[in-house]
Amino acid sequence: QVQLQESGPGLVKPSQTLSLTCSVSGGSISSDDYYWSWIRQPPGKGLEWIGYIYYGGSTYYNPSLKSRVTISLDASKNQFSLKLSSVTAADTAVYYCARVVVHPAYYFDYWGQGTLLTVSS
Amino acid sequence: EIVLTQSPGTLSLSPGERATLSCRASQSVSSSYLAWYQQKPGQAPRLLIYGASSRATGIPDRFSGSGSGTDFTLTISRLEPEDFAVYYCQQFGGSPHFGQGTKLEIK
Numbered sequence: 001q002v003q004l005q006e007s008g009p010g011l012v013k014p015s016q017t018l019s020l021t022c023s024v025s026g027g028s029i030s031s032d033d034y035y036w037s038w039i040r041q042p043p044g045k046g047l048e049w050i051g052y053i054y055y056g057g058s059t060y061y062n063p064s065l066k067s068r069v070t071i072s073l074d075a076s077k078n079q080f081s082l083k084l085s086s087v088t089a090a091d092t093a094v095y096y097c098a099r100v101v102v103h104p105a106y107y108f109d110y111w112g113q114g115t116l117l118t119v120s121s
Numbered sequence: 122e123i124v125l126t127q128s129p130g131t132l133s134l135s136p137g138e139r140a141t142l143s144c145r146a147s148q149s150v151s152s153s154y155l156a157w158y159q160q161k162p163g164q165a166p167r168l169l170i171y172g173a174s175s176r177a178t179g180i181p182d183r184f185s186g187s188g189s190g191t192d193f194t195l196t197i198s199r200l201e202p203e204d205f206a207v208y209y210c211q212q213f214g215g216s217p218h219f220g221q222g223t224k225l226e227i228k
Contacts, residue, residue, distance in 0.1 A: 106213035
């Protein structure tokens with residue numbers, strides 16, 4: 001059974017850089033069959049895709065966040081990470097990591113439980 | 122960017138009734154790229170349907186998905202108490218995008 005677990009600081013000050021890590025267990029992150037993604041959900045609102053990374057190193061970002069987002073992968077630790085720079089209160093959200101199946105259909109099959117990140121001074 | 126619009130925003134039904142949720146895309150989406158998720162308060166979304174009509178592992182057969190092109194539907198044939206939740210459609214064409222959600226509430 002694949003499991004994903006987000007970890008991060010919980011609170012970040014405005015203008016700082018948010019850093020989150022997703023630890024994957026029960027399966028290898030070094031697989032050609034999956035992408036690894038970040039998705040967020042502001043309190044009381046809907047889901048917003050942030051971006052994803054492929055084991056080969058390719059990354060794809062939401063155009064609306066692209067200038068501030070970096071997703072990286074550490075195969076030795078079976079983890080992938082999110083950095084979001086210049087945060088504001090609008091970045092306050094529950095952040096989820098998820099696995100993306102890419103063949104034969106595309107969908108998010110496993111999700112982490114989510115971690116609330118608050119931007120406040 | 123392909124935008125998904127879900128309707129209705131809120132659906133009020135009773136257990137045992139049939140629920141029909143709609144998802145309309147701003148341009149044609151491959152069926153392979155269309156999925157549905159269920160989210161309950163305080164929980165992560167759960168995959169229900171992928172490829173527009175294939176049920177995910179462990180999903181009861183009262184859930185079904187249909188549609189093609191720009192119009193997709195999630196049907197719950199007979200509502201159980203645990204089905205009352207928020208439902209999202211999602212597409213992977215170009216930049217992945219979620220619909221705004223349909224809240225299914227008990228009448």
